[in-house]
Amino acid sequence: MTAATDFDEARSALGADATGSVRSPSAEFWRKFKQQKVALIAGAFVVLLVVVAIVAPWIVPYDVENFFDYDKLNARPSWQHWMGVDALGRDIFSRILMGARISLAAGFVSVAIGAFIGTILGLLAGYFEGWWDRVIMRFCDVLFAFPGILLAIAIVAILGGGMTNVVFAVAIFSIPTFARLVRGTTLALKHLTFVEAARSLGATDGTIIWRHIFPGTVSAVVVYFSLRIGTSIITAASLSFLGLGAQPPTPEWGAMLNSAQSEMLTAPHAAIFPALAIFFTVLAFNLLGDGLRDALDPKLERR
């Protein structure tokens, strides 16, 4: 390969267009991302959700745990109660808003922990190979051997219920996914010329991993991060639905569905709104993740 084609490849990878100006990676990302209307809308919805989650305690119309409208038990949606009233007389709209805070926090914190630990393990396994690789990948195999939600249930069985333990369980559940992903990318990156150049200039392993390999794994991690938040929100809500996570009267969406189950005949709206809340939240993160993937992964040019 000649130097000229190398240079051209590097330029096109940086997003240089016909006029010869080179866009920064972030500008290039934004150029591709903004073409995707669905992902843009999903992203805007996620931002709205985050804002709602942050300000929820100040904007809810009624107290979520201690306000009881005894005259309107199981009442259908109305101007006074936008999403109706549940079996105990609590305002469902207020509880949905507060639930956004719980679900988003649970999803975000658990995936952040999982991604952090998983990325470090993946970098170590991929860069050093040998024993590091064998031990870390064996650890991942073992975690992967517990299908789906089972690992989270086993951890909750040991630690006991409650949202904190659920977050911890879902975090552990996320580690092997990120570890494998980052390991794969690291293995592909570490034999590339720029890494060898750094090594020949005397860069230490730490510098090479942190300055040269880690940035190359970021885009894959970001995409998975968004997609995993969806999975984690569902997993956390499922655990609460099974009675192993958030306990009543906490306005967690899964727990709300659990209590609504016995009232399905008289008050279907008490189940429908939390179900829709989970659905739209997870959908937004999944669509955002798809959009990020299309914008960040050069191999997946829109086709």
Next chain:
Amino acid sequence: MTAYIAKRLLGLMPTLLIVGILVFLFVHLLPGDPARLAAGPEATPETVDLVRKDLGLDRSLPEQFVRFALGALRFDFGTSLRTKRPVSTEIAERFMPTFWLTVWSMVWSVTIGMAIGIVSAVYRNRTPDRVGMAFAVSGISFPAFALGMVLMQVFSVQLGWLPTVGNDSWRHYILPSITLGAAVAAIMARFTRSAFVDILGDDYIRTARAKGVDETQVVVKHGLRNALIPIVTMMGLQFGFLLGGSIVVEKVFNWPGLGRLLVDAVDMRDYPVIQALVLLFSLEFILINLIVDVLYGLINPTIRYR
């Protein structure tokens, strides 16, 4: 072939051993004294000591592990703390409902998922593709328990077409297997689409078209066979998802299967049952992945077993 399977089984041993050790240690990770848990809250200290001896909890950890492992090999996991019946009996009674539920979910979701994926790939970026992919992304975003409740509300309560809970006839299987399979169908559709899009751009597809093979033949014979390789791998992974998902779905439909047994056992801290079920679920998952690996070689002639 046999040598390959044997080699793969040997390779699984370390993972199996570690899973076994973790499941064994589970009892000791639980807060509180397992002997007291087994004896019950009202037991006197003497009874607790007796139970401890009886369960072998007074011996050293390695001794206990050997005892546990030998028992597990004979499907002997002790007695359920809740029902006082052998754990193996409890599991045997609940095994088939979960097995059939998982199998039916897998069958319909893979069929429908692959069909949607193929149609989407063939009509890429046109209406059928957009509709199919909209369904798919909705499928992975709708939590199973919420979907189950909605389906039950509409088809059982409002319309009265299908039974609500239990597993007495084939009609009882319809809603739970749709609920359990929806996410898998969605994942299979997305995955099949991308596998097919890759393949339909390959040279041999162009060659087939160029020599005048009709389009259906191209898609089915040349495309499908090659796309099956990644798809079969994906199926194996999805089986794990179904096993885990059955836990939630069984709770919604009050299904007399292993998942509900597990949830009840966690509720009641019935640790012998939890141990046996966690071990069983992961063993199934590991074996299914082994089967997938073998199938992989049957479909893909470029892989030779060594």
